[in-house]
Amino acid sequence: MAKEKKQRANKEPGRIKQMVQIYRNTKQHDRNLTLTLLASFLLPVVVSVLLAWLLGGGVFGWILWPVTGILVGVLLVMIVLGRRAESVAYQQLEGRPGAVGAVINGALRRSWRGSEVPIAMNRSQDAVYRVVGRGGVVLIAEGPAQRTRQLVAKEETQLKRMLPGVPITTLQVGPDENAVPLHKLSRTLIKLKPVLRKPEITTVFNRLMSMKSDPIGIPKGIDPMRIRGQRPR
Numbered sequence: 001m002a003k004e005k006k007q008r009a010n011k012e013p014g015r016i017k018q019m020v021q022i023y024r025n026t027k028q029h030d031r032n033l034t035l036t037l038l039a040s041f042l043l044p045v046v047v048s049v050l051l052a053w054l055l056g057g058g059v060f061g062w063i064l065w066p067v068t069g070i071l072v073g074v075l076l077v078m079i080v081l082g083r084r085a086e087s088v089a090y091q092q093l094e095g096r097p098g099a100v101g102a103v104i105n106g107a108l109r110r111s112w113r114g115s116e117v118p119i120a121m122n123r124s125q126d127a128v129y130r131v132v133g134r135g136g137v138v139l140i141a142e143g144p145a146q147r148t149r150q151l152v153a154k155e156e157t158q159l160k161r162m163l164p165g166v167p168i169t170t171l172q173v174g175p176d177e178n179a180v181p182l183h184k185l186s187r188t189l190i191k192l193k194p195v196l197r198k199p200e201i202t203t204v205f206n207r208l209m210s211m212k213s214d215p216i217g218i219p220k221g222i223d224p225m226r227i228r229g230q231r232p233r
Contacts, residue, residue, distance in 0.1 A: 041073035135192025136167035
């Protein structure tokens with residue numbers, strides 16, 4: 001009996017419990033969350049009642065339309081909660097060492113492959129990450145461009161030597177004016193022009209993984225699983 005109780009305690013929480021936990025965590029940083037979710041739920045319900053009144057349909061209409069409005073309201077609440085939670089997560093990660101690694105680990109789509117562990121880092125904890133996808137190989141610099149320029153140039157030279165003909169793109173995430181905001185990093189990668197097919201992505205990724213390099217630990221003070229845990233499923 002004790003073993004069964006322990007196994008139940010170790011199980012992942014259900015979807016409802018996950019949403020409640022996400023709501024509580026997000027509410028600490030988003031004061032308007034409750035009102036926003038309430039409005040998201042009530043709006044389709046009110047619209048459905050108005051449609052039932054205007055279109056008629058008897059008892060069937062008064063049942064069908066409100067039920068539809070409630071279902072749409074619940075779905076809208078889940079979508080809004082997920083987006084607000086993701087926004088809060090990005091705000092907490094913004095400017096912290098390892099933030100790009102957290103996005104790579106938890107927010108990139110399956111069409112991109114990479115690691116939350118940087119491939120290069122300096123004493124100021126500025127880092128360079130590498131991902132591979134339909135858009136080719138992308139080097140993502142985290143930190144001020146002035147401090148990461150040499151790191152990026154070194155990695156880019158090495159990649160061109162090892163992967164001739166493979167397009168290499170560099171992105172900057174940091175305080176610079178032209179840098180990519182952290183919350184737009186995933187979308188920026190997706191918008192890159194496709195240049196590699198799926199088999200080529202696998203080949204390039206495996207080639208890069210075979211490169212000998214000194215392991216670099218994840219910067220202290222950041223949880224790379226943060227974003228993943230903030231979104232409802």
